[in-house]
Amino acid sequence: MAGLVYSDIDLRGAFQYNKRKKEKTVMEVKEKLALLADVLEVEDELTPEMVLSEIDEYNSMAKLSLIVMMSDEFSKKLTNEEIKSFVTVQDILNYME
Amino acid sequence: MEVQVYVYRMTETRVLRKRRESEYGRKLLYDAVKRQYGIALASDDIMLSKQGKPYFTEDAQGKIKERNDGLGCYFSISHSGEYVVCAIADTEIGCDIQRTRKIPSNLYPVFLEMKACFGIESTEWSEEVQTELWTKYESLGKYMGCGIPIDIKDLESVVGNVCFGVSREIDEYIISVCITKGKNVEIVLYEK
Numbered sequence: 001m002a003g004l005v006y007s008d009i010d011l012r013g014a015f016q017y018n019k020r021k022k023e024k025t026v027m028e029v030k031e032k033l034a035l036l037a038d039v040l041e042v043e044d045e046l047t048p049e050m051v052l053s054e055i056d057e058y059n060s061m062a063k064l065s066l067i068v069m070m071s072d073e074f075s076k077k078l079t080n081e082e083i084k085s086f087v088t089v090q091d092i093l094n095y096m097e
Numbered sequence: 098m099e100v101q102v103y104v105y106r107m108t109e110t111r112v113l114r115k116r117r118e119s120e121y122g123r124k125l126l127y128d129a130v131k132r133q134y135g136i137a138l139a140s141d142d143i144m145l146s147k148q149g150k151p152y153f154t155e156d157a158q159g160k161i162k163e164r165n166d167g168l169g170c171y172f173s174i175s176h177s178g179e180y181v182v183c184a185i186a187d188t189e190i191g192c193d194i195q196r197t198r199k200i201p202s203n204l205y206p207v208f209l210e211m212k213a214c215f216g217i218e219s220t221e222w223s224e225e226v227q228t229e230l231w232t233k234y235e236s237l238g239k240y241m242g243c244g245i246p247i248d249i250k251d252l253e254s255v256v257g258n259v260c261f262g263v264s265r266e267i268d269e270y271i272i273s274v275c276i277t278k279g280k281n282v283e284i285v286l287y288e289k
Contacts, residue, residue: 039201039203041201053115053116054112054115054116055115056111056112056114056115059177060235060245061195061198061200061201061204061231062201063245064204064207064245064247065201065203065204067245067247068203068204068207069203072203079247080148080243080244080245080247083244083245084149084244
């Protein structure tokens with residue numbers, strides 16, 4: 001009986017932890033999207049599935065701005081080849097770790 | 098030397114423009130070569146370098162040389178806003194068009210480096226000055242065939258070997274072309 005109680009507590013704890021983790025992940029994605037929207041200077045809201053080649057503001061100046069942001073915020077040196085490999089907004093989000 | 102810049106104004110919505118700008122750029126190039134040399138090019142006459150810079154195949158260059166006193170043809174395509182431009186010349190070339198705009202604030206330090214690299218001493222820092230500097234920077238990157246030149250210091254040795262031409266004939270837009278030094282640049286616009 002006691003085991004079941006502990007088990008329930010463990011499960012509740014695990015559930016709370018996963019919930020917090022999920023909320024944190026969602027928040028992080030939102031933050032990244034906001035940062036990206038700021039860098040690309042887009043007027044509309046960005047979503048992870050958006051195709052970069054269809055975003056009007058995703059031009060060469062935005063790409064240089066992205067390179068500088070990656071260096072400043074994530075200490076990552078983004079190359080031209082890596083930029084070319086980005087197809088969707090999600091690809092950039094994956095790089096923002 | 099004369100650099101011909103062919104211009105096309107897209108009339109579609111923003112989304113459609115973005116989808117079709119590459120297609121329009123290619124059409125402009127075909128029209129330019131047809132008009133200049135009387136040659137109808139096919140899609141397999143153009144190749145892409147490892148860095149993604151398009152160029153004519155040897156076969157296509159051969160056909161052009163026959164009609165251009167033994168000189169080849171080089172080209173560069175650029176888009177911004179409603180416009181697509183294609184510049185052609187008989188020397189290696191890079192071209193960029195940009196709607197006049199303020200640069201993103203996180204690029205200020207990079208622009209200061211660019212300004213020093215291009216030897217611009219003016220203290221004026223208007224949107225026009227910023228945009229012209231950008232178009233020169235990007236046309237140089239295209240001339241070099243390296244995409245966006247990330248390290249500005251790498252440009253310093255190249256800047257001395259090229260010259261630039263700038264056009265402000267289209268309202269709110271600036272066009273820069275970059276060619277090998279030793280030739281004068283005269284931009285002639287052809288609107289389609």
